[in-house]
Amino acid sequence: MPSVTNLILTAAGKESTCDSQLPAEPWEVDQNHSYGPGASQADRFPQIAPRQGAVPSRYTEASPAELDAMIEQARKELGDRVKILGHFYQRDEIVKFADFVGDSFNLAQAAKKHPEAEAFVFCGVHFMAETADILSGDNQAVILPNLAAGCSMADMASIGQVEACWEELTRVLPTRGDGAKAPLVPVTYMNSSAAIKAFCGRNGGIVCTSSNARTVLEWVFERGERVVFLPDQHLGRNTARAMGIPDEQIIMWNPHQPLGGNTPEQVEQSTVILWNGFCSVHKRFTVAQIERARAEYPGVRVIVHPECPAPVVDAADVSGSTEVIRREVEASKPGDVLAIGTEINMVNRLAQQYPDRTIFCLDPVVCPCSTMYRIHPAYLAWVLESLVEGEITNRIVVPDDVAADARVALERMLAAKP
Ligand code: SF4
Secondary structure, three states: OOOHHHHHHHHOOOOOEOOOOOOOOHHHHOOOOOOOOOOOOOOOOOOOOOOOOOOOHHHHOOOHHHHHHHHHHHHHHHHHHEEEEEEOOOOHHHHOOOOEEEOHHHHHHHHHOOOOOOEEEEEOOHHHHHHHHHHOOOOOEEEOOOOOOOOHHHHOOOHHHHHHHHHHHHHHOOOOOOOOOEOOEEEEEOOOOHHHHHHHHHOOOEEEOOOOHHHHHHHHHHHEOOEEEEOEHHHHHHHHHHOOOOHHHEEEEOOOOHHHHOOHHHHHHOOEEEEOEOOOOHHHOOHHHHHHHHHHOOOOEEEEOOOOOHHHHHHOOEEOOHHHHHHHHHHOOOOOEEEEEOOHHHHHHHHHHOOOOEEEEOOOOEOOOOOHHHOOHHHHHHHHHHHHOOOOOOEOOOOHHHHHHHHHHHHHHHHHOO
């Protein structure tokens, strides 16, 4: 099966891709005020989101074979001093060079497990590189090859909006002085800025991943009456519903409306307050796609990520993190048919790894994560050759005070397990 990049190049101009600009090289769109072509192309791009400056033409004009040779040579010269971390959603042209491939938290932990490395080149998005910087040693550099690789979901909650939300909620909710449970506990999904993780650390809150969201909510309800869940409404709702929390006790917070668009009574009667963020990759999956897959392949196993909307999760056979999806495919048998609702690069790679199964993405349109796709081999070659020259380019640094508070929230998550 061809890589997603090749699928895009051969499908250019046809309706099988979500944007005719997808074949554009990232440096052609880096200067635009947008997330670029792909699933997040229509999302509001914050003014403060980092942008990538110009990259030397030596890299942007090189052929794919020349870039591969530059990356190989630089890796050889750098040896164990530098590790390349590749997210499951990265292009194959990047993943083939990764020392470790995994989800955001596994990769951040890989950084922690390698004290001998001087630098980690994080081929993922901005919040992931921040987490790796928080968990790695002070003398270790974390590098994001393209600074424009943010995450539209993480950008849907700014620290200013979260602080304003907290202030409004704590004004409405009664505080107890009797040692009873806290009226409100903040939880943030890993896909959020370091500043928001730090906010949770400072305010008795915790971080979660898509693998441990339920464990984390159980931890919360041992300590509090209510949770404000940031920034992904779908992961929050799917987890709360799986725990049996009724829909009437789940409300949404719109940061652009007073009290999030709720009445004081609705807030008081709520158990879960969901920030209205979402992932534009996983929002593309629909119940109609599942019905089509079942009609076409009776017996198909449908596996979706919990960032998908609740009706999609309800219609699927299994919902779970990228790690759960990977394990489900691993446990399948030759001849099985699996329809998967997550980012296309990961699905395509699983289909390549298991050619004796029929594995396909539920979404028939090729539409990668806009920002993951901004990590191109030209940027990887550039940051690696800079390291060979003794120069650290595109270093992601979380200020010490923010990192200390964020670490508190991350450590609570690790202690809560699994
Ligand atoms: S797949 Fe969704 S949540 Fe993940 S980086 Fe892309 S936009 Fe963000």
